[in-house]
Amino acid sequence: MSERTESAPGPASGLLEGSRRWALVRLRRSFRVLGLVLALAVIWVFFAIRSEYFFTSDNILNILLQASNIGIVAAGLTVVVITAEIDLSVGSLEALAGAIAAIVIIREGVPVAIGIPAGLAVSVLAGAISGVLTAKLKVVSFVSTLAMLGIAQGTAFLLTNGQSVYGFPESYRAIGTSKIIGIPTPAVIALGVFIALHLMLTRTKLGLKMFAVGGNAEAAAYAGIKVGRIKLYALMLSGLTAGIGGLILSSRLDAGNGLFGAGDLLGAVAAVVIGGTSLFGGVGSIWGTATGVLIIVTIANGMVLLNVPDFWQQIVVGWIIIAAVMLDQLAKSARLPGFLR
Amino acid sequence: MLDSGWARGRGLLVLVLSALLASAVLVGCGDDEDEGGDGAASGEEQTDKKVRIGFVLPDLSNPVIAGFRDGAVAEAEKRGWEVLVKGTSDAKGQSDAVLSFIAAQVDLIAMDPIDGDAMAPTVTQANDADIPVIAFQAKPASGDLATFIFPSETTAGNFMGAGAVEFCKDKGEDPCEIGIVEGNPGDSSGREENEAFLKTVGAEPSIKVVGANPTNYDPAKALNVATDLLTANPGLDYIYSWWDQGGAAAVEAIKARDKLGEVGVSSQNGDCLNLQHVVNGDQYQDSAFFPTIQGSILITTAADVLDGKEVPPEIKAPVMTVTNKTANAWLDGSSEPTEDDVELGGATLEAVSADIVKRLEQAKAGDCPS
Numbered sequence: 001m002s003e004r005t006e007s008a009p010g011p012a013s014g015l016l017e018g019s020r021r022w023a024l025v026r027l028r029r030s031f032r033v034l035g036l037v038l039a040l041a042v043i044w045v046f047f048a049i050r051s052e053y054f055f056t057s058d059n060i061l062n063i064l065l066q067a068s069n070i071g072i073v074a075a076g077l078t079v080v081v082i083t084a085e086i087d088l089s090v091g092s093l094e095a096l097a098g099a100i101a102a103i104v105i106i107r108e109g110v111p112v113a114i115g116i117p118a119g120l121a122v123s124v125l126a127g128a129i130s131g132v133l134t135a136k137l138k139v140v141s142f143v144s145t146l147a148m149l150g151i152a153q154g155t156a157f158l159l160t161n162g163q164s165v166y167g168f169p170e171s172y173r174a175i176g177t178s179k180i181i182g183i184p185t186p187a188v189i190a191l192g193v194f195i196a197l198h199l200m201l202t203r204t205k206l207g208l209k210m211f212a213v214g215g216n217a218e219a220a221a222y223a224g225i226k227v228g229r230i231k232l233y234a235l236m237l238s239g240l241t242a243g244i245g246g247l248i249l250s251s252r253l254d255a256g257n258g259l260f261g262a263g264d265l266l267g268a269v270a271a272v273v274i275g276g277t278s279l280f281g282g283v284g285s286i287w288g289t290a291t292g293v294l295i296i297v298t299i300a301n302g303m304v305l306l307n308v309p310d311f312w313q314q315i316v317v318g319w320i321i322i323a324a325v326m327l328d329q330l331a332k333s334a335r336l337p338g339f340l341r
Numbered sequence: 342m343l344d345s346g347w348a349r350g351r352g353l354l355v356l357v358l359s360a361l362l363a364s365a366v367l368v369g370c371g372d373d374e375d376e377g378g379d380g381a382a383s384g385e386e387q388t389d390k391k392v393r394i395g396f397v398l399p400d401l402s403n404p405v406i407a408g409f410r411d412g413a414v415a416e417a418e419k420r421g422w423e424v425l426v427k428g429t430s431d432a433k434g435q436s437d438a439v440l441s442f443i444a445a446q447v448d449l450i451a452m453d454p455i456d457g458d459a460m461a462p463t464v465t466q467a468n469d470a471d472i473p474v475i476a477f478q479a480k481p482a483s484g485d486l487a488t489f490i491f492p493s494e495t496t497a498g499n500f501m502g503a504g505a506v507e508f509c510k511d512k513g514e515d516p517c518e519i520g521i522v523e524g525n526p527g528d529s530s531g532r533e534e535n536e537a538f539l540k541t542v543g544a545e546p547s548i549k550v551v552g553a554n555p556t557n558y559d560p561a562k563a564l565n566v567a568t569d570l571l572t573a574n575p576g577l578d579y580i581y582s583w584w585d586q587g588g589a590a591a592v593e594a595i596k597a598r599d600k601l602g603e604v605g606v607s608s609q610n611g612d613c614l615n616l617q618h619v620v621n622g623d624q625y626q627d628s629a630f631f632p633t634i635q636g637s638i639l640i641t642t643a644a645d646v647l648d649g650k651e652v653p654p655e656i657k658a659p660v661m662t663v664t665n666k667t668a669n670a671w672l673d674g675s676s677e678p679t680e681d682d683v684e685l686g687g688a689t690l691e692a693v694s695a696d697i698v699k700r701l702e703q704a705k706a707g708d709c710p711s
Contacts, residue, residue, distance in 0.1 A: 053445035062444040066437045112710045162555060164525035166458035166482065177462070244469070253436060254458035257527060259557075263431040307425045310401060 032276040036291040043295060047302035054305055061184055067297040068186035069094070069245040069252075069261070071290055072193045074268040074275075076241025078289045079197060081272055083234045084214040084281025085141035089130060090242040090268055092152035094261025097246030099124040099156035102165035102256025105172060112172045120243040126152055127239020128340045134235065135228030141235070147263075156258035166255035176251030187247045190290075195239060198286040210234060214281025270317060271296055295320065392422040394643055395442030396477075397435050397452040401428035403558075403586070405610045405632045409453070409477070412636020420644070430558065432459040439463035443470050449487075449643050453478040457529045473646050477639055479530040487646045488653060490639055491530075492660035496684045497628040498534035498660035499609040502541025504626030505579050507664075508605040509548055517545075517578045520555035520570035522563050522591055524583035531583045534609065538581055551577065556587060563587035568593035577604055585610035586628070592623050612711030613665070613700065620672070620705050622665045631659045631688065631696055638687050657686025659693045668701050 048055035073090050080087045097119040105115035126148055133144035178185045201207035212220040213230045221227050245264070250256045275292035277284025296317055303313050394417065401407050410426050417424045425447060427438035432455055442450050443466055450467050454460035464484025467474050474481075476489040478479055509517035519542060524531040542548045551574045556562035563582065567590055571577055580595070582588040588608025595604045601623050608615060611629025618624035635658040645652050661683040670676040671694075679695045685693060703709060 036450055050443075056444065058446075059441070059444035065440065069433075163525050164401050164456050164458035166461070173462075249433060253432060253456075254462045254463065255456070255458045257432070257456065257459065259456075259525075259527070263434065300437070301441050304425065304427050304438055305445050307423065309426075310428050 010252065012138040022335055029258075033285060033287045033291060036275065037286055037293070040291055040295050040298065043298055043302070047298065047305070051302065053085075053303040054302055059249065059301070059305075061182075063186075063294070063301050064187040065184040065252075065292045066301065067188040068184065068275055068303050069248045069292040070264050070271065070297070071190045071265050072241050072248070073245040073264055074271040074289050074293050075190075075193055075197050075286050076238035077268050078272050078275070078277050078284050078286055079201065079210060080141070080238045081277050081279060082201070082214045082281060082284045083210050084217065085134060085234065086145065086269075086279075087127070087130065087235060087238040088145040088265060089112050089126065089148035089152055090238060091265035092156070092248035093123045093126055093148045093242035094249060094264060095256075096126065096152040096156045097243035098250030098260050099160050099165070099248055099256040099258060100235075101172070101247055102309050103159050105169065106165050106167050106256075112169060115172070116247060117306040120240060123239045123243030123246065124236055125239070125337070127236040127242070128232065131235035132234035135232045141231075145235070153155075153258050153262060156256075160257055162258065164253075168254055170291075172251055173254060174251075176253075178249050186252070189244065191247065193244065194286050194290050197241075201286060206230075206233065211282055214283075216265045216282070222275075231282045242295055267296055269294075270321050272322055276324070276327075280323075344528045353631045367532045370524050381544060392420070392449075392641070392647065393445070394422060394424045394638075395439070395445070395447040395450045395452075396424050396426050397442075397450070398426065398428040398477075399435075399455050400430040401426075401507055403584075403610075404612050405585070405630055406453070407557070408630075408632025409636045409639075410631030413451075414636075415637050415642035416637040420640070422640070424640075430455050434455040435460060436463050439467065443467055447472065448647060449473050449475065451475045451477045451639055451643065452481065454481050455479075455525070456527050457528075458482045473641065473647065475643060479528070486611050486654075488642060488656055490635065490642060490656045490658055490687075492630050492658040492686065493684055494534040495537040495667060496529045497630075497660050498537025499541050499570060500628045500660070501534075501581055501609060501626060502538040504607045504662065504664060505538075505605065506545050506548065508579055509545065512578060512605075514576075514578050515547040516549040518549055518551045518576055519581060520551055520567070520574060520577050522566050522570075522580060522582040522587040523553055523555040524558045524587065526555050528558075528583075537581060538607075539635055544555045549681075558584060558587070560586040560590050563590035564594055565686050567591040568597070571595065571598055571600070571604070574624065579605040579607070579625075582606070582608040584608060585612035585615040588624060588627070589614050592618050596623070611661075611697075611700065613704050616633065616663065616668070616704035617703055617707065617709065619663055619665055620668050620701060624665075626662060626664045629661045629663050629672075629697060629700075631661075631693060634688050634692060634696060636660060657684065659686050659688040660684050661693060661697060663697065663701075671698055672705060 001076060053059060077087055077090055092122045100122045101115045101119035104110045104118045105112055130144045130148045133139040133142045176186055209225045209230050212225055213227050217227050246261050249261050254261060271292035272289050274295055275288030277289060299316055300313055396413060398406050398409060401410060406428060414424050425442060429435055435455060436459065439450060441464065450472055450537040452460060461484055464474050464481045466512045468485045473487040474677050476486050478491050480489050505519060552570050554566040556566055567580055570580065571594055580591040582591050585608045588606050591606050595601055605625035609628035611627055615624055615627045638658060642656060644651060665684060671678060678697060680690060683693055
C-alpha cells in the first residue's frame with residue numbers, strides 16, 4: 001500500500017473504520033508542525049542574535065502583517081493540494097480581486113460594502129471556472145489554472161489599463177492598515193481563515209472527503225464520494241482565499257493593479273511544501289502551511305535587516321524547499337516506523 | 342532491527358538537512374561581513390551607533406539599479422554609515438521592505454518606487470515614525486518627502502526623440518516608421534520619458550509611430566515585441582525602447598533580420614552592452630544615466646537632511662546623450678563632452694565626462710562587468 005493511502009483515511013475500508021488511523025494521521029501532522037515551529041524558533045533566535053532590531057514588537061507585528069495575505073492565499077492553496085490538484089492562478093486572482101475592488105469602489109464610486117463582495121465573487125467565479133474545467137472536462141488543474149492565471153491577470157490589466165487605480169476610501173484602507181488590540185487587522189483575518197480552514201479540514205465531512213480524494217481518488221469514488229465536486233469546491237475555496245488576500249493587499253497598497261500579488265504564487269507554493277503538504281495529495285495541514293509562510297517571511301525580513309543581498313534570500317528559500325521535499329519523499333518511500341511517517 | 346536502522350538513518354538525514362539549511366542561512370548572512378559589501382560590517386571601528394539608511398530599489402539585476410546601490414554604498418562607507426538595500430520590482434515587496442526599515446528604526450529611507458501610487462501609504466507610515474524619506478529616481482504619489490533626486494526623464498526622452506529625428510533625417514525616409522518597446526505602463530518615470538519622446542518626434546511630420554507594446558521590463562518579452570514590430574512593419578526604420586535591456590533585445594531582433602544599421606535604436610540607462618552597441622554602430626543612440634554618481638548624491642543629500650540643513654525639494658542627477666559619432670569622437674580624443682550633450686544637475690562636467698569616457702572605454706574593450 002502506498003504512503004498516500006496510509007496517510008489519508010482509507011475510504012476503501014470505510015470512513016468510520018478509519019477513525020483510529022485518522023487520529024494517528026493527526027498526531028503525525030502535529031509532530032510535523034511541531035518540527036516546523038522548532039525550525040522557525042531556531043531561525044528567530046538566529047536573527048535575534050544577529051540583529052538587535054529583529055526581536056522587537058514592531059518588527060514581529062511587521063512580520064505578521066507581511067505574512068498575512070500570502071498566508072491566506074497559501075491556506076487556500078493547501079486545500080487544493082490536499083485534493084492532489086494545484087492552483088497556479090492564485091497570484092493572478094489576488095491581482096484581479098484587488099483590481100475589481102479598485103474599479104468598482106474608486107472609479108465607479110460604489111460603496112465599499114458592495115465592492116468587497118464584488119472582488120470576492122469574481123475570484124470565486126474564476127476558481128469555479130478552473131474547477132469545472134478540472135472536474136467536469138477532466139482538464140488537469142495545472143493546465144486549467146495556468147490558463148486562468150493568464151485570463152485573470154490579462155483581465156486585471158485590461159480593467160486598469162495596466163496602471164494602478166488608487167485612492168480607496170478610509171473604510172477600505174482600514175482592512176489592511178488598522179489594528180485590532182494592537183495586532184494588524186490582516187493578521188487577525190489570516191488567523192480567522194486558518195482556524196476556519198483547519199476546522200473545515202479536520203472536523204467536517206467535507207474535509208475528510210478532501211483528504212480521501214487526494215489520498216486515493218479512485219477509492220474515494222468507490223466509497224461514494226463525488227470526486228469532481230470535491231475538487232471544484234477546493235478550487236472555489238482557493239479562489240475565495242486568493243480574493244481575500246488580494247483585497248488585503250490592495251488595501252495596504254491603496255491601489256489595484258494587475259501586478260499586485262502576481263509574485264505571490266511561488267511564495268505560496270513554497271509555504272505549502274515547506275509546511276509538509278504533499279504535492280501528491282492526501283497529506284497536509286493548515287498550521288504547517290502557516291508556519292511555512294512565517295519561515296519564508298521571517299527569512300526575507302531578517303535578511304533585509306542583516307543587509308544580506310537579495311539573491312541569497314532566493315537561494316536560502318530554495319534550499320529550504322529542497323529540504324522539505326526531501327523529507328516528504330523520504331516519508332513516502334521509506335518503510336517508516338510509527339507515527340513519524 | 343529495521344526500526345532502529347531507520348532511526349539512525351533518519352537522525353543522519355535530519356542532521357544533513359539541518360546542516361544544509363544552516364549553512365545556506367549562515368553563508369547568506371555572513372556574506373556582507375566577508376565582502377565588506379553592503380556595509381553591515383565595513384571593518385571600520387565605530388563606537389557611536391552607525392547612521393543607517395534603508396534603500397528600496399527595483400530589481401538589482403538591472404545594472405543601473407545596481408549602480409545606484411554601489412554608488413550609495415561606496416559613499417556611505419566613506420562616512421562609516423550602513424546602507425540596508427532591498428531590490429525588488431514587486432510593489433508589495435517594496436512596501437514590505439519599507440515597513441521592515443521602519444520597524445528597524447533606520448535613520449532615513451530612500452526609495453525608487455516601481456509604482457508610485459502603491460508606495461504612497463508607506464511614505465505616510467515613515468512620516469508617522471518621524472523617519473525622513475528621500476524619493477530617488479521615481480516619486481511616490483503622495484507623502485512628505487525630504488527631497489526628490491532624479492535624472493530628468495523628460496530630458497532623457499527628449500534626447501532619444503532627437504536621436505530618432507536625426508536618424509530619420511539622415512535616412513531620408515518619409516514616412517519614417519518608429520516602433521516602441523514599452524516597459525511597465527504603470528511606471529510613472531517610464532511614462533514621462535515616453536511622453537517626452539513622443540512630443541519630440543511628433544514635431545517632425547515625416548515620423549510615424551506604427552506600434553507600441555508593454556513588456557513589464559522583461560527583456561525576453563522585449564525581444565518578442567521588437568521581433569513582432571519588425572514582422573508587422575517590414576519598413577520599420579527605428580525602435581525606441583524605454584530601457585536599455587529592451588534596447589539590447591531590439592538590437593538582437595534587428596540582427597536576426599540582418600538589418601543592423603538599417604533600423605536605428607534608442608534606449609536609456611547607459612548600460613555597458615548598449616554603449617558597446619553604440620560604439621559599434623549597432624545602436625544609434627543611448628541616453629546614459631550616471632548611477633554611481635547619483636547614488637553618491639543620495640548619501641551626501643541624506644547627510645544634509647540628517648544634519649537639519651535646508652535641502653531643495655528637487656535635486657537633478659545627470660543624464661547624457663551618446664551617439665555613435667560622439668562616442669567615437671570622445672574615445673579617440675578628437676572632442677570632449679560639452680554641456681550640450683548632458684544635463685548636469687547636481688554633478689560637474691568633469692566628473693560626468695570622466696565617468697562616461699571610462700564606461701565607453703570599457704564597453705569598446707568588451708570589458709563589461711558581468
